[in-house]
Amino acid sequence: MGTFAPIVVYWIYAGFYHLLPPLDNYRLHTTRDEEKKNLVPFKAVVKGVLLQQLVQAIVALILLTTTSNASGVTVQPSITKQIIQIVIAMFVMDTWQYFVHRYMHQNKFLYRHIHSQHHRLVVPYAIGALYNHPIEGLLLDTVGGAISFLVSGMTARTAVVFFCFAVVKTVDDHCGLWLPGNIFHLFFQNNTAYHDIHHQLQGLKYNYSQPFFPIWDKLLGTYMPFNLVKRAEGGFEAKPAKD
Template structure:
């Protein structure tokens, strides 16, 4: 039994919960004090380098989430109607399904993301919108061109859900986890107590390298593991260097 049972369906929860959690978690980062001793870029860099105002970022994220909500509700409701009598799997089976879904999502997003960098038309007209945030921050995690949001995130989530065979209830946990991880990867803060930064090599510093000019064609992997980058030669290691004025810098080490 889960806390929403009897109030809303698993399908509605799987649609709404990731959106609500996105704004709660990203809002938490937005409301934190400056934390200059933990920033990967100074506030001056953020103001000078980013090419889009916060208001436009918020509007862009809301548009993407509207599309995601429509697709998610259709997908979850459709599969629920097709398997109305299916019993919720055991916890171990659900864990396996989530791990499978993580690998599928990583695989889909790596190759689509990489192609959007390699194809000049797609990069110029679609993916470059996300890179207007040269200095990432949490609320901008899903700031993309609508087409990219559909191809990368919405389709990626749908494929992960369908192939892994998870139920709508399991999908609530998976999609919420994926959203929180994505927001965290864009938070721009290196926090030593952050569990995502402790247990995932693909974290905010890893993704920050990708947003830097010298790392633009490296570290495509998202949101969970750096497997494909390491297998296909697009992994760029880095040193995390403490700046004299406070904070950290993820400094790329290009391997030849």
């Protein structure tokens, strides 16, 4: 479950967004922009995501099997303790991903040869949430997830909940839609529009934080606030705002 549940959840949730009608009145970019600006075909994105998930599955199997065997019979902790462990894991993952992500932008070699693959999706969409160079996928997501799991001390069962939630949040951040009532937009300042700013040319050096909170962006001066502006032809546009 800890290995394969997040993968299944990814394709169910991302597939849900993919099967929705155009919803032009809620899009952050027009369908024309998506077709014109993105530099990689949909099939290549799917293959890239599947490759990353294969690596993640192998690492997760090794990690979860090793920790389970080492600990023997594990008593599931209380709900309160599990919530604390999940919060710790969220902070650890945010910290790891912020600094690795930021360095991949600042190092010209790493950006040109590795991280730029993710930014070929100038107009993000849900299925492309995990479209990365394999090395980036390993460093940013797989290693980050492993460190979060180990530092928080959560059991494999708790890890299922945490990683499934992290996957859903990541997919939602890339969905390109500002839907009314979306709980992630209500409870997380780091959301679809926040990350969309990062994919724009003027936001490449800002809004590195992912997937949960904008803490490090705000502390280290890389936070770019935004305004949602209605487009005349329908939908919204996330525009950088003066702080």
